Amino acid sequence: xxxxxLGAIIxxxxxxxxxxxYAYDAIHLSQKNEAPSSxxxxxxxxxxxxxxxxVAYGARISLLVGLSxxxxxxxxxxxxxxxxxxxxxxxxxxxxxxxxxxxxxxxxLVVILLSxxxxxxxxSILVAxxxxxxxxxxxxxxGQILLLKEMDYVLxxxxxxxxxxxxxTKHLLPNAYGPILVTLTLTIPSAIFAEAFLSFLGLGIQAxxxxxxxxxxxxxxAMQFYPWxxxxxxxxxxxxxxxxxxxxEALKE
Amino acid sequence: xxxYLAKKLFYLGCSLFAIATLTFFLMKAIPGDPFxxxxxxxxxxxxxxxxxxxxDLPWFVQYQNYLTRLLKGDLGHSLKYHGKSVNQIIASGFxxxxxxxxxxFMIALSGGLFLGILAAxxxxxxxxxxxxCVMLLGVSIPSFIIASGLQYxxxxxxxxxxxxxxxxxxxxxxxxxxxxxxxxAFIAKMTRASLLEVLNTDYIKTAKAKGLPARTVLLRxxxxxxxxxxxxxxxxxxxxxxxxxxxxxxxxSIPGLGQWLVNSVSNRDYPTIMGLTLxxxxxxxxxxxxxxxxxxxxxxxxxxxxxx
Numbered sequence: 001x002x003x004x005x006l007g008a009i010i011x012x013x014x015x016x017x018x019x020x021x022y023a024y025d026a027i028h029l030s031q032k033n034e035a036p037s038s039x040x041x042x043x044x045x046x047x048x049x050x051x052x053x054x055v056a057y058g059a060r061i062s063l064l065v066g067l068s069x070x071x072x073x074x075x076x077x078x079x080x081x082x083x084x085x086x087x088x089x090x091x092x093x094x095x096x097x098x099x100x101x102x103x104x105x106x107x108x109l110v111v112i113l114l115s116x117x118x119x120x121x122x123x124s125i126l127v128a129x130x131x132x133x134x135x136x137x138x139x140x141x142x143g144q145i146l147l148l149k150e151m152d153y154v155l156x157x158x159x160x161x162x163x164x165x166x167x168x169t170k171h172l173l174p175n176a177y178g179p180i181l182v183t184l185t186l187t188i189p190s191a192i193f194a195e196a197f198l199s200f201l202g203l204g205i206q207a208x209x210x211x212x213x214x215x216x217x218x219x220x221x222a223m224q225f226y227p228w229x230x231x232x233x234x235x236x237x238x239x240x241x242x243x244x245x246x247x248x249e250a251l252k253e
Numbered sequence: 254x255x256x257y258l259a260k261k262l263f264y265l266g267c268s269l270f271a272i273a274t275l276t277f278f279l280m281k282a283i284p285g286d287p288f289x290x291x292x293x294x295x296x297x298x299x300x301x302x303x304x305x306x307x308x309d310l311p312w313f314v315q316y317q318n319y320l321t322r323l324l325k326g327d328l329g330h331s332l333k334y335h336g337k338s339v340n341q342i343i344a345s346g347f348x349x350x351x352x353x354x355x356x357x358f359m360i361a362l363s364g365g366l367f368l369g370i371l372a373a374x375x376x377x378x379x380x381x382x383x384x385x386c387v388m389l390l391g392v393s394i395p396s397f398i399i400a401s402g403l404q405y406x407x408x409x410x411x412x413x414x415x416x417x418x419x420x421x422x423x424x425x426x427x428x429x430x431x432x433x434x435x436x437x438a439f440i441a442k443m444t445r446a447s448l449l450e451v452l453n454t455d456y457i458k459t460a461k462a463k464g465l466p467a468r469t470v471l472l473r474x475x476x477x478x479x480x481x482x483x484x485x486x487x488x489x490x491x492x493x494x495x496x497x498x499x500x501x502x503x504x505x506s507i508p509g510l511g512q513w514l515v516n517s518v519s520n521r522d523y524p525t526i527m528g529l530t531l532x533x534x535x536x537x538x539x540x541x542x543x544x545x546x547x548x549x550x551x552x553x554x555x556x557x558x559x560x561x
Contacts, residue, residue, distance in 0.1 A: 104268040106537050108496040109530050110275070116518055116526060117279045193395055200397050200500060202519055216398070220504065223405055231405075234398040242393035249389075 002246025005239055013059035045218065045229055054210050055236055061211040062192050062240060065125060069191035070184050072130040077137025078180075082168050084138070085145030096142065103135045111194055115203045125204055129194045133187070140183045144176035182251050189244040196237050212237045257549060265542045272534045276527045277319055281312060283523070328528030333520045339528030342513050347532075349419060350502070350509035354494050356425055357432035361490060365437040366483075369444025374471055376449065384441060391438025397500040400431035404504065419507045428505045432497045436490040443486055448479040481552055488541035495533060 027049060044050055084095040111128045118124035148154065149172070157167050173180075198204040199213025210218075212233040219230030303309045307318055322329070328339035372384035407414050407427060414427050451457065452475055460470045495511075502511035510529060517525035 101264065101268050101271050104264070104538060104541065105272050105275070106492055106495070106534050108492075109533055110272075112499075112514075112518065113276060113279055113526065113530055116521070117283055189393070196395060197397070197496075197500065201503075201515055216401075220401060223401060224409055227405060230401055234401065238394040238398055241395070242389065245389065245393050 002243040002248075002250060005243035006247070009059055009236070009240055009243070010063070013056050013063070045215070051215075051229065051232055054215060055212070055233055058210055058212040058215060058233060059236065059240075061122065061205055061209065062195060062237070065122065065129070065195040065211075066188040066192040066240075066244075069126055069129045069133060069194075070187040072126065073134040073137050073187050073191075074180070074184055076130070076134035077141055078173070080134065081138035081141030081143075082145060082173070085142040085149065086164055086168055086172075088149075092142075096139075099135050099138055102132055103139075105132065107132060108194070108197070111198065112201070112203065115198055120204060120206045122205065125195055125198060128198070129191050133191065137180070137183055137187065140179050141176065144179055145172050148172050148175055182248055185244060185248040185251055189241045189248075192237070192240060192244070254549070258546065261542060261545055265538060268538050269535060272538075273320065273323055273531060274316075276530055277316055280523050280527055281315075323531070328531065329524040331517070331522055331525045333517070333522040333525070339525055339532075342525065343510065343529070343532055346508065346510035346513050349507060350498055350511060353425060353428055353432065353502075353507065353509060354491075354498060356429040357436075357494050357497075358490070360429055360433035361436035361440060361494070364433065365440025366444055368437070368441035370448065370471070370476070372441065372445045373448035373452070374467075384445065388438045388442045388445075391434045392442070394434070396431050396435055396497040397504060399434050400428065400501050400504045403427045403431055419505075419509075424505075424507075428501045428507060432494050432501050435497065436493050439486065439490065439493075440483055443483050444479065447482045448475055451475045451479045481548070484544065484551060485548055488537070488544045491540055492537055495537060 028044065045054070080095065080099065084092045084099075110132055114128035114131060115124060118127055145168075154167060154171055157171055162170075195204060195211060196213030196216070199211045200217045202217060205211040205214050215233040216230055216237070219226070219228075219233065223230050300309070307315060310318075326340070328343070331337045331339060331342065334342075368384045368387060372381045375381050404427060415421075415424050419425075448471070452471075457470060457475055460474045461467075465474075498509060498511040499515055500511075501507070502509045503515050506512070510533075513525065514529045514533075516522075517529065
């Protein structure tokens, strides 16, 4: 179910710019705020830009942000959690205390603060989202490693003289991939949500590019007369988040 | 128990210090100074302003001043609203946000518990499926979308509730509902999962074997234990309501703290952003701390584990 929705959105994302025949930033001033019609399938915005195309470009930004944030979180989380779990003792204690303290900071507030400082744009959004986003992943990785470290086959590998790095990459991580995959799948929607949230507050992607959050933000004041400007991107955000959550739940089982 | 408390207090102190330091250096990292944007300012005026705000001093002196100011509870002054201190902003906005937050909290807690218990009680029935549906949608749809959807339906199309602003009870219903949706879904999900787990344990089987009615077993025997994970979620629930309030207050034009924060973000009013962030963080962390302590009291097993 989740895969089907996500697949539909991805197909839409790649085909619709060529289907509609408009550029995402092409302005048609004579056709402002038009309702969905055969000419503009999703209607137009206050500058007469085609929403069908813009929503498809928004999909690229949302998925790009979601996937890259999840990937960056994964890398940092693997390193941090892996090292803490493998080393154990003092190092583990210190590394996890640092993670605990960072984890106790209110996440969205820090993200807002960071994006105020870093300015707008995809890169700064990614930095803001991932700077404290990796902690959940690190905790999961460490937990798995502590669990697996006690297994006999790890002891055997150690006895045979395998290095820490080799045990970590060849023996521990491949066996820990289940929970890591679930966490990864659930990181994607939270990153997409964070981006939409920031853009909705006016801190995200800037014109003429538009993410779904930006479009919803621009559509909000026009809700009374041109509701499609708000609700079309809103439906896409919700459907994407729903599909990732469904996939995550399915993977959990 | 005392050691446990002291430990928790120490980490609370560390976290508060971390967030204070983080906000300070983030604001320092912004190129230029807050007055650089105002054009046509004479150079001596500019310097006088910097001097007045103590920004001509070396950074570590500024940092020190900032920390001592914080310890006295002074969060600084707004740059855009002249003569208004951040403390005054909080005094005017916080009661509004807090009452909205409490209302949302009540809705989330009662609705979530009801849905979760119902779903576990009628596992596999249509009530369960309905509850699962609500949980999934509540987790997936961002609060700002729920808020604008509710506003469109109930205020614009059917005029059941006022569209925005603040004042009477009917003003609070739509914002509180939109704020409550996400935490409600989470609570329902957790309640259902942990109830189902508890229902499989031996002492429940004993209670059932004694011939107690199913409802008594569920509510009197299973529920108290099943609620423990839900209690530990309360801190996050509060965080969700707080963060949600930023956009909800913007959508419904509610004069609360969230609205102030959003405005100061778009005005680049740095001292206000800093002060409000700190205020929010302190509230959140202190409540998470209290929840932790309460959790220790509710579940003696945790206390034992930590004292060892």
